[in-house]
Amino acid sequence: MAASTAAAPPAGPSGPDATGRRLLRRLNPGVGGWQVAAATAATVAVALALSALLIAVTGGSPTASAKAMYQGSMASPAAWSTSLLYVAPLLLVAVGACVSARSGFFNIGQEGQVLIGALFGAWAGLRLALPGPLLVVSVLAAALVGAGAWAGLSALMYRFRGVNVVVSTMLMTFLAQQLVSFAVNTPWLLQESRLGRGTLSPQSNPLPEGARIDSLGEYPNLQINGGLVLAIVVAVVFSLALARTRWGFRLTMTGLSPAAARHAGVRVGALGGMALAISGGLAGLAGALLLASPVGTNRLQPGMSLNIGWDGLLVALVARNNPLLAVPVAVLFGVLRAGGSFLAATGVPPFLVDVVKALLVLAFVAPPVVIGMLRKRRRAGEPATTTPATDPAVSKQDAMEGSLA
Numbered sequence: 060m061a062a063s064t065a066a067a068p069p070a071g072p073s074g075p076d077a078t079g080r081r082l083l084r085r086l087n088p089g090v091g092g093w094q095v096a097a098a099t100a101a102t103v104a105v106a107l108a109l110s111a112l113l114i115a116v117t118g119g120s121p122t123a124s125a126k127a128m129y130q131g132s133m134a135s136p137a138a139w140s141t142s143l144l145y146v147a148p149l150l151l152v153a154v155g156a157c158v159s160a161r162s163g164f165f166n167i168g169q170e171g172q173v174l175i176g177a178l179f180g181a182w183a184g185l186r187l188a189l190p191g192p193l194l195v196v197s198v199l200a201a202a203l204v205g206a207g208a209w210a211g212l213s214a215l216m217y218r219f220r221g222v223n224v225v226v227s228t229m230l231m232t233f234l235a236q237q238l239v240s241f242a243v244n245t246p247w248l249l250q251e252s253r254l255g256r257g258t259l260s261p262q263s264n265p266l267p268e269g270a271r272i273d274s275l276g277e278y279p280n281l282q283i284n285g286g287l288v289l290a291i292v293v294a295v296v297f298s299l300a301l302a303r304t305r306w307g308f309r310l311t312m313t314g315l316s317p318a319a320a321r322h323a324g325v326r327v328g329a330l331g332g333m334a335l336a337i338s339g340g341l342a343g344l345a346g347a348l349l350l351a352s353p354v355g356t357n358r359l360q361p362g363m364s365l366n367i368g369w370d371g372l373l374v375a376l377v378a379r380n381n382p383l384l385a386v387p388v389a390v391l392f393g394v395l396r397a398g399g400s401f402l403a404a405t406g407v408p409p410f411l412v413d414v415v416k417a418l419l420v421l422a423f424v425a426p427p428v429v430i431g432m433l434r435k436r437r438r439a440g441e442p443a444t445t446t447p448a449t450d451p452a453v454s455k456q457d458a459m460e461g462s463l464a
Contacts, residue, residue: 098426106418113414119407131401132394136281140274144354145367146393147286148173148345152371153378153385154294155341160380161301162334163314168213168228169342170368171235172206174361176343177350178239179205181249181263181359184270184351191269198270199289199347206343207336209235214332224335232368240361249359263359272351286348291386293341298383310334342368370396373416377423388423392416 111121132142152169159166166172183201184194213231216222240261242248249263276282301307310330313320317327345367349355355363374392378385399412 094430095427098430099423102422102426103419106415106422109418110411110415113411114407117408117411119402119405123405124402124407127401127405128395128398130398132398135279137279138397140276140278140282142390142393142397143282143287144284144352144393145396146389147284147290147352148348148354148367149371149374149392150290150294150385150389151341151345151348152368153374153389154290154297154382155338156372156375157378157380157382157385158297158301158310158341159334159338160375161307161314162310162331163317164214164217164224164331164335164338166210166213166228166335166338167225167372168210168230168232168235168339168368169345169372170364170366171228171232172210172339172342173346173349173364173368174235174239175209175339176202176206176346177359177363178235178242178249178346179343180347180350181266184266185249185264189269194267194270195272195351198266198351199344202343202347202350203340204343206346207340209343210339211332211336214335218328218332228335236361239359243359243361251358261361262356266351266357270351271357272348274353284348284352286352289344290348290389293344294382294386298381301382342371345371370416373420377420379424379427391419 114121114124130138132138152173156166156169180198180202184198187194187197189197209231210228213222213224213227216227217224243250243261243263251259251262251264253259272285274282274284301310309320309323309325312323313325313327313330320327320330346364349363349365349367350357350359355365370392371389374385374388378388395412395416399409402409402412
């Protein structure tokens with residue numbers, strides 16, 4: 060009797076989580092690190108070779124193009140300053156995409172959520188009469204809350220009407236674009252003020268100086284905008300939360316198997332909706348950085364998202380939904396963005412930068428997927444092996460976990 064009591068699973072909150080950990084190990088066995096690294100190095104080399112071939116076919120020089128990219132993004136402190144300005148919003152979008160993907164709620168509406176964040180941030184910056192530091196905080200908070208609520212609408216549509224999250228988040232991007240266009244073309248909302256008889260443009264007034272994010276350093280030396288510091292802090296915090304907290308563990312388990320998560324006592328719908336709102340909020344925060352940092356004109360404009368939402372989603376894919384790994388990947392994409400504007404001087408079409416990014420994404424994403432599929436096929440072809448006798452209570456638990464998986 061004593062032995063049976065000692066072998067029983069713990070009661071209370073730790074019981075479901077202990078069961079969940081065992082299920083998580085079964086559902087997510089992982090892929091060999093050295094094999095993935097070797098395959099990734101090979102596919103990246105192939106992607107770079109294809110990029111050089113495409114540049115040569117279009118009449119450009121691969122060597123001159125690489126030199127122009129380097130000069131525009133890394134050759135000087137000023138070039139690095141420009142690259143790092145793009146890194147911050149890309150990283151914020153990527154971290155949010157990592158959170159939602161871990162939960163199994165795939166958010167692909169970041170481009171619209173960036174615009175909604177900029178819209179709410181512009182309203183706060185232009186309408187609230189607050190002293191400098193409080194005004195900056197209000198711009199960032201308004202963007203975070205507004206875009207988070209915007210993404211939360213997709214969670215509510217899924218909960219009450221069964222609307223697919225991927226479809227709803229994508230379609231709401233077009234609605235966000237129309238809302239921003241309406242706001243900057245409506246005088247009582249955010250259209251710029253008329254000066255004399257001048258023609259009004261579809262944009263807002265510039266943010267006041269107190270609502271803009273300062274940078275460390277002065278031109279021509281390296282300048283690090285405060286938005287980059289914020290983005291790195293967010294990446295570290297969410298990386299630790301996903302890896303070290305019960306919330307992160309349950310979020311990962313929900314994404315791998317909702318049935319197993321429900322068995323472990325997780326409220327799957329509420330947790331997934333929260334992850335979707337966090338993802339949208341971080342994309343909105345990226346929109347606030349585009350608005351309040353030196354990246355743009357510090358005005359709300361319909362096209363100010365600059366495809367940051369789509370590129371941030373690609374950063375998350377390359378980083379394999381790891382917020383900490385997204386930091387160097389965001390730096391790479393920031394370098395490509397900053398250097399891409401210098402390609403016109405070499406006669407290379409700027410859209411080839413997007414082609415290079417697409418090839419790199421495939422190079423980083425494909426190897427673990429292919430290796431994982433080959434391993435599953437190999438395991439499926441292996442003959443079944445007998446297992447030694449185990450404790451009846453443990454065998455019963457394993458059988459239950461296998462049926463759920």
